[in-house]
Amino acid sequence: xxxxxxxxxxxxxxRHARQALRGIWVIxxxxxxxxxxxxxxxxxxxxxxxxxxxxxxxxxxxxIGTLAVGVDFVKFMYPGIIAMSVFINAIFSGLSVVWDRExxxxxxxxxxxxxxxxxxxxxxxxxxxxxxxxxxxxxxLAPLFGVPLSLRIVLELIPIVIVLSFSLAGFGLLIxxxxxxxxxxQVLVQMVVLPLTFLAGVFFPVNNVPRWMEIVSKxxxxxxxxxxxxxxxxxxEISASARASSHPIIGVTVLxxxxxxxxxxxxxxxxxxxxxxxxxxxxxRHT
Amino acid sequence: MKPETTPSSxxxxxxxxxxxxxxxxxxxxxxxxxxxxxxxxxxxxxxxGAGKTTTISLLCTLLTPSAGEATVAGHDIxxxxxxxxxxxxxxxxxxxxxxxxxxxxxxxxxxxxYGMPKRIRDERIFELLNLMELWDRRNSSVREFSGGMKRRLxxxxxxxxxxxxxxxxxxxxxxxxxxxxxxxxYVLDLRRRESLTIFLTTHYMDEAENCDRIAIIDEGEIVAxxxxxxxxxxxxxxxxxxxxxxxEAAVAxxxxxxxxxxxxxxxxxxxxxxxxxxxxxxxLRSFAGRIESVTVRRPNLDDVFLSLTxxxxxxxxxxxxxQLRRYLNTPGMKSQLN
Numbered sequence: 001x002x003x004x005x006x007x008x009x010x011x012x013x014x015r016h017a018r019q020a021l022r023g024i025w026v027i028x029x030x031x032x033x034x035x036x037x038x039x040x041x042x043x044x045x046x047x048x049x050x051x052x053x054x055x056x057x058x059x060x061x062x063x064i065g066t067l068a069v070g071v072d073f074v075k076f077m078y079p080g081i082i083a084m085s086v087f088i089n090a091i092f093s094g095l096s097v098v099w100d101r102e103x104x105x106x107x108x109x110x111x112x113x114x115x116x117x118x119x120x121x122x123x124x125x126x127x128x129x130x131x132x133x134x135x136x137x138x139x140x141l142a143p144l145f146g147v148p149l150s151l152r153i154v155l156e157l158i159p160i161v162i163v164l165s166f167s168l169a170g171f172g173l174l175i176x177x178x179x180x181x182x183x184x185x186q187v188l189v190q191m192v193v194l195p196l197t198f199l200a201g202v203f204f205p206v207n208n209v210p211r212w213m214e215i216v217s218k219x220x221x222x223x224x225x226x227x228x229x230x231x232x233x234x235x236x237e238i239s240a241s242a243r244a245s246s247h248p249i250i251g252v253t254v255l256x257x258x259x260x261x262x263x264x265x266x267x268x269x270x271x272x273x274x275x276x277x278x279x280x281x282x283x284x285r286h287t
Numbered sequence: 288m289k290p291e292t293t294p295s296s297x298x299x300x301x302x303x304x305x306x307x308x309x310x311x312x313x314x315x316x317x318x319x320x321x322x323x324x325x326x327x328x329x330x331x332x333x334x335x336g337a338g339k340t341t342t343i344s345l346l347c348t349l350l351t352p353s354a355g356e357a358t359v360a361g362h363d364i365x366x367x368x369x370x371x372x373x374x375x376x377x378x379x380x381x382x383x384x385x386x387x388x389x390x391x392x393x394x395x396x397x398x399x400x401y402g403m404p405k406r407i408r409d410e411r412i413f414e415l416l417n418l419m420e421l422w423d424r425r426n427s428s429v430r431e432f433s434g435g436m437k438r439r440l441x442x443x444x445x446x447x448x449x450x451x452x453x454x455x456x457x458x459x460x461x462x463x464x465x466x467x468x469x470x471x472x473y474v475l476d477l478r479r480r481e482s483l484t485i486f487l488t489t490h491y492m493d494e495a496e497n498c499d500r501i502a503i504i505d506e507g508e509i510v511a512x513x514x515x516x517x518x519x520x521x522x523x524x525x526x527x528x529x530x531x532x533x534x535e536a537a538v539a540x541x542x543x544x545x546x547x548x549x550x551x552x553x554x555x556x557x558x559x560x561x562x563x564x565x566x567x568x569x570x571l572r573s574f575a576g577r578i579e580s581v582t583v584r585r586p587n588l589d590d591v592f593l594s595l596t597x598x599x600x601x602x603x604x605x606x607x608x609x610q611l612r613r614y615l616n617t618p619g620m621k622s623q624l625n
Contacts, residue, residue, distance in 0.1 A: 019369070022399070022400075022402055023400075025399075026396065026399045026400050029396075029399070030385070030388075030396050033388060033392060034385065034387055034388065037387050037388065037428075038387060103382070103383075103385070103386065104379065104381050104382050104383035104384075105383055105384065105385045106383075107349065107377075107379055107383045108383045108384075108397070108444075109400070110349060111347055111348070111349060111372055111375075111377050112372060112397070112400040112401060113369050113372045113373045113400070113401060113402075114400050115369070
């Protein structure tokens with residue numbers, strides 16, 4: 001005789017779930033629609049990493065040359081730039097919340113029956129799709145920089161980019177749910193996100209830097225994200241002897257243990273899940 | 288004046304008891320009690336900062352009350368938020384459109400968010416965009432729209448999902464008189480077609496005249512609540528001034544025929560009476576040929592507000608500042624100023 005009691009409850013839960021799902025796709029749909037309609041953003045999304053790649057790789061490759069047997073500086077930096085552009089796009093999901101608040105559109109969302117968790121996850125999904133799109137554009141340009149591609153690389157890159165971008169979107173949304181102005185968000189990006197990105201091993205290996213920088217870098221979660229992406233590209237190219245060196249260029253060595261791809265992704269993913277949950281709570285509370 | 292807090296007949300669309308909201312130590316709304324009947328046009332009239340927008344935000348579940356109870360479309364605003372949100376449409380005081388999207392994209396987003404079936408959605412978008420005379424501009428970016436067009440689009444959007452109650456927060460703020468007039472035509476037309484309940488806030492007297500009933504709100508409290516005519520009649524009716532040749536004779540005749548106590552002043556006669564417009568035609572006939580001119584001054588709702596609070600609604604400086612700020616914040620203005 002439990003049915004009469006649990007059936008309405010189950011229906012209620014089912015409705016909540018449908019409501020959350022609708023929130024996710026409606027919000028993600030609008031993020032993408034906007035992205036496609038803002039030509040300047042489209043141009044900067046595609047232009048920025050290419051500029052980074054061209055300027056840094058061309059500017060530094062003669063100075064630096066080969067980092068390990070068969071791995072020149074360009075091949076090292078290329079995955080780092082992909083990771084960096086994923087971070088920045090994902091963090092911008094937070095800016096999109098602040099922007100919606102400024103133009104008033106957030107009210108339209110908040111007064112609709114969409115539930116708040118769905119809205120947060122939808123923003124994260126939208127940002128992830130944009131980040132993935134950017135990563136794929138970068139991937140298409142790989143031959144231009146002399147980076148060899150394979151199907152394996154593409155197939156491994158996609159899930160890792162999704163995990164990273166959801167995690168970073170969690171971070172962006174947690175901040176965005178509290179910020180009232182775009183300027184505030186921009187300042188925060190400059191003060192926190194850019195330094196973290198630069199200290200994440202995008203441009204140089206974190207295992208061979210001054211001690212203080214090594215400590216900061218290894219405490220920085222982004223480092224593990226960069227490493228996960230770099231491993232996809234370089235894992236096959238680095239000889240066993242180079243791996244065993246005291247300063248390997250892939251893997252993050254912490255307390256004598258060098259991380260694997262799975263460990264890198266798990267660490268970022270778990271942290272990201274916590275950040276997303278935090279963002280949902282914060283969004284519920286502050287709106 | 289005893290406020291008439293409950294409408295006589297028909298079921299209730301909105302009902303509140305002691306609804307209050309504080310922001311820190313500031314009491315924005317100090318326990319308001321009223322109810323709105325289904326199909327009614329109900330207005331909150333008061334100066335800026337009186338608590339109008341806060342009340343709307345409470346009823347629309349954007350804010351939680353500090354005290355008191357309220358139901359909207361039969362749903363409790365604390366425990367049944369989703370149900371409340373589903374039954375209401377909202378047009379905010381500040382713009383809430385995504386200007387990078389087209390008119391139709393904004394409406395589609397709304398339809399998706401409310402889970403409208405595709406067939407109904409497309410019909411409804413067509414119907415409302417036509418009604419608001421925006422169908423031809425459906426594929427234009429909202430950025431290119433004038434203030435009046437944006438407001439019309441917001442009203443169309445607020446009505447898209449067939450809400451039972453439409454909330455309009457200062458629906459015509461910052462618009463020119465012609466556009467204001469047209470927006471009102473749409474609103475009253477919609478109310479007839481869809482048997483909608485409309486709850487609006489305004490600090491324009493003439494706008495409040497369109498309401499079935501008005502709550503006059505000042506400093507977070509309702510100071511009067513009734514039909515606009517009743518509120519104005521409570522001040523003793525219209526002031527009628529007749530220019531006649533023989534003032535004394537006219538006074539005597541007015542008393543004999545209509546029991547009006549008029550005052551003669553030079554060549555004119557002045558008296559007060561409720562709803563002069565119904566009375567004047569008869570009067571003009573019986574005084575045929577002897578009246579040179581007639582002036583009628585109606586007490587307006589500002590007079591009512593003045594008599595209740597000792598201040599004028601129009602005295603509100605913040606209103607001007609706020610409009611200026613809105614004006615300066617519109618993207619086009621920033622570039623024009625430089």
